[in-house]
Amino acid sequence: MASKDVQKLVPFEGSKLSKKEQIAHMFDDIAGKYDFMNHFMSLGIDVIWRKKALKMLRPLQPKKMLDVATGTGDVAIMAQRMLQPDHITGIDISEGMLELGRIKVTKAGFDRYITLQQGDSETINFPDATFDAITAAFGVRNFENLEKGLAEMCRVLKPGGKAVILEFSNPTKTPVKQLYNFYFRYITPWIGKYIARNKAAYSYLPSSVKAFPQGQAMCDILHKVGFQAVTCKTLTFGICSIYCATR
Structure with missing residues (x-):
């Protein structure tokens, strides 16, 4: 699947807003229910996925980290607990998500170590080679220009x-594939409509996962924008994938 396919996909068909603007509005609207919906829809497995991804950074012992598409700051907070870097910066285009994230950071007692700020992941406002490590959980498939966003992540990463x-992926083995497709096609939009009160957002979710380049295709894009030693590890029968890459 080419990266241009996921770039064409938008939450609100017919809207005159750019994909980036639509994504920001969508997450502003569902911010209050986002964490609950994540845990509810994944049966809490998303927490395990995040931990597995962060464990891959332990040998590096990063001191300065960037969390791209940080949302409400779950990964940033978990990274501070697990890796104890000197500082983590989280960026996101949704101020609604960031507001909730800042409350969570304060409650965790990490105000000195974590800064959450509004920022465009495709134009990261930091100099070249600023960070020891970069994380991104369930956000890169929402980039308006995937290659540009990944190239920016590579640029601000130190050699x-x-x-x-961390991204959702499509399982390929029976019967997980059929169950997964049924859940995403019928159950997810229903949950979005009646619990999150935003059917469009939770109809966009399965479509964005389906359109996103996965496995070797994603690895090829990471190589193309400048990353090296790219690996892909699938989790939970292929429902989720961890891509690890070095600058």
Whole structure:
């Protein structure tokens, strides 16, 4: 699947807003229910996925980290607990998500170590080679221009630094594939409509996963934008993938 396919996909068909603007509006709207929906829809497995991704950074012992598409700051907070870097910066285009994230950071007692700020992941406002490690969980498939966003992540990473990207993927084995497709096609939009009160957002989710380049296709894009030693590890019968890459 080419990266241009996922770039064409938008939450609100017919809207005159750019994909980036639509994504920001969508997440502003569902921010209050986002964490609950994540845990509810994944049966809590998303927490395990995040831990597995962050464990891949332990040998590096990063001191300065960037969390791209940080949302409400779950990965940033978990990274501070697990890796104890000197500082983590989280960026996201949704101020609604960031507001909730800042509350969570304060409650965790990490105000000195974590800064959440509004920022465009495709134009990261930091100099070259700033960070030891970069994380991104369930956010890169929402980039308006996937290659540009990944290239920016590579640019601000120090030589020898690592990027760890966690994303949903499509399982290929029976019967997981059929169950997964049924759940995403019928159950997810229903949950979005009646619980999150935003059917469009939770109809976009399965479509964005289906359109996103996965496995070797994603690895090829990471190589293309400048990353090296790219690996892909699938989790939970292929429902999720961890991409690890070095600059």
